């Protein structure tokens with residue numbers, strides 16, 4: 001992270017839930033930084049607390065102890081600097097693709113409706129949805145819907161993208177396409193990305209750094225820096241060695 005400003009600082013975050021009167025410790029003293037423009041992937045065993053950690057970092061959940069800072073300011077609620085893309089999807093079914101993309105654009109930033117529509121169409125084209133601006137979500141495939149979602153996140157130009165298993169509902173081919181789409185957009189527009197995934201190859205293919213979380217209550221078990229240039233080849237000896245090392249950390 002040499003020289004780059006720190007975008008996100010997670011400092012000694014702990015969290016437990018109380019469920020049926022029993023305490024469930026989920027996050028145990030987790031600290032890490034994310035540099036401005038860095039792509040950090042988080043992998044970990046099922047149920048270890050990845051989504052909880054992401055929710056805390058994105059400001060949707062409060063930690064019991066510790067803090068999260070974004071640009072040096074403590075982050076206690078969701079901020080317009082960041083946008084979440086989750087596996088559940090958040091496209092409005094009653095709006096067209098263009099209307100969905102225009103939804104997050106506030107009036108003060110984008111003078112008139114024509115500007116907003118042009119921006120929406122630009123991002124629709126960017127994710128390969130040119131010609132589908134007037135289509136409704138039910139007229140699109142699952143992969144196209146995911147692309148609407150990606151465009152919807154990018155159109156508001158967030159500084160931080162919080163991605164929680166964003167492509168896990170897609171088939172393998174579409175998953176690969178979306179990874180490349182995302183990398184292409186990131187090469188054009190710099191964003192800081194935090195990605196949660198259970199797919200080790202997805203992390204190896206895209207991230208600058210991969211953190212492996214331990215089983216619950218989760219801690220950072222290992223960190224791997226990925227210095228390979230893009231486009232990466234998952235079949236390369238370097239990628240394979242990294243994948244093996246991460247799987248070993250996960251006990252697989």
Ligand SMILES: Nc1ncnc2c1ncn2[C@@H]1O[C@H](COP(=O)(O)OP(=O)(O)OP(=O)(O)O)[C@@H](O)[C@H]1O
Pocket residue numbers: 017018019024026044045046047048049050051052053198216
């Ligand atoms: N609001 C809540 N109240 C009580 N328990 C919760 C709550 N949210 C999460 N948990 C529990 O915390 C633990 C961690 O959940 P979390 O969703 O963060 O894990 P995860 O690593 O994202 O899981 P997965 O890999 O299966 O998506 C689980 O045991 C879950 O049941």
